[in-house]
Amino acid sequence: MESSIFYQEINNEKEVFEHSFKNKIPLLLKGPTGSGKSRFVEYMAEQLDQKLITVCCHEETSATDLIGRYIIKGAETVWIDGPLSKAVKEGAILYLDEVAEARPDVIVAIHSLTDHRRELFIDKLGETIKADPNFMLVASYNPGYQKGYKELKPSTRQRFIALSFDYPKADIEMMILEKESGIDHSNAKKIVNIGNKIRNLTELGLAETVSTRLLVDASILIKSGLAKRQSMHVAVVEPLSDDEHTTTSLKDLCDLMI
Ligand SMILES: Nc1ncnc2c1ncn2[C@@H]1O[C@H](COP(=O)(O)OP(=O)(O)OP(=O)(O)O)[C@@H](O)[C@H]1O
Ligand SMILES: [Mg+2]
Known part of the structure; x- marks a missing residue:
């Protein structure tokens, strides 16, 4: 159907x-x-x-x-x-x-x-x-x-x-971001790479890590014209943690990779 x-x-x-x-x-x-x-x-x-x-x-x-x-x-x-x-x-x-x-x-x-x-x-x-x-x-x-x-x-x-259920492999998650937001392939790839980088940072002790939902939100914001770095900060970093130390280092990481 x-x-x-x-x-x-x-x-x-x-x-x-x-x-x-x-x-x-x-x-x-x-x-x-x-x-x-x-x-x-x-x-x-x-x-x-x-x-x-x-x-x-x-x-x-x-x-x-x-x-x-x-x-x-x-x-x-x-x-x-x-x-x-x-x-x-x-x-x-x-x-x-x-x-x-x-x-x-x-x-x-x-x-x-x-x-x-x-x-x-x-x-x-x-x-x-x-x-x-x-x-x-x-x-x-x-x-x-x-x-x-x-x-x-x-x-x-x-x-x-x-x-x-778990967060999908990179190529599949990229496809989801592209479909959900209309973002182009190269940006989708960067966003998924950031997501996976953060998922591997187990030492941050986050209660829950970056979901596909957050990555989709970041893609939608970027597609809609919000600056890439700020999109990542508000959609990915801030929802994950209230600890200033953690958010600062995550923002740095996003700024480097986006
Ligand atoms: N396999 C997928 N196919 C299409 N979109 C997906 C997929 N996985 C995640 N998404 C995207 O992630 C968003 C969140 O997914 P969804 O609301 O189904 O999560 P959930 O597992 O029900 O979360 P929660 O436990 O918080 O309710 C969806 O709105 C969609 O944009
Ligand atoms: Mg649900």
Whole structure:
């Protein structure tokens, strides 16, 4: 199918997704920030002609947020389906972004959906709904956070098949920058070289290193006419660190290489 969404495949992940969808096995995408997980899911939903419902999970995300709640409307109370119930009924792909951040009751709520039962229990209604054949659960998590990051329990992880994402090899990443920003090849090459140089500077102790997303942002700024050095400073260096020592040396490195 012709696609309006650009996604550069890295390691046969499209085929894995297709089989996961066809066989109704939930899919977990692991990988650092800005490595293409969300873009991949958007692309695959379009390819498979499926509706996509995305929920960005955070510490306050509860089962109620996902399943639904009663609200008061005039003199009546009416039930409103949450995104999970909607996806289960309509047969959509539900993408739970950063699932490990959500409250534990979210994990409990999805358990019966992720095994052979494929059903959702809505306790407030006393109802069990069978998932539509096209319902698919995709979740992402970032195993890299150093401070306060949350793990997924084995009993949860082992309900999914998992794909690992990482920043792509230089030639592929250059292609992504060119496609996403329209920047020329020689600039794309310089930006990717800077990215990889910074990724190799493990002694900086950065919580997360330069993502493809940041490199795309730098390319967009340069393409739009902002000076190259400043583009690198604001798109790549400043988002990475607040430590003046670190930012100064990273800026020097960018100035040298761009
Ligand atoms: N394989 C790829 N094909 C096309 N674009 C990509 C790819 N990988 C990264 N990108 C670019 O990087 C940007 C960030 O990717 P995306 O939002 O999918 O990351 P993510 O892994 O979902 O990050 P987060 O964990 O922060 O949500 C995209 O908007 C796109 O410009
Ligand atoms: Mg994402």
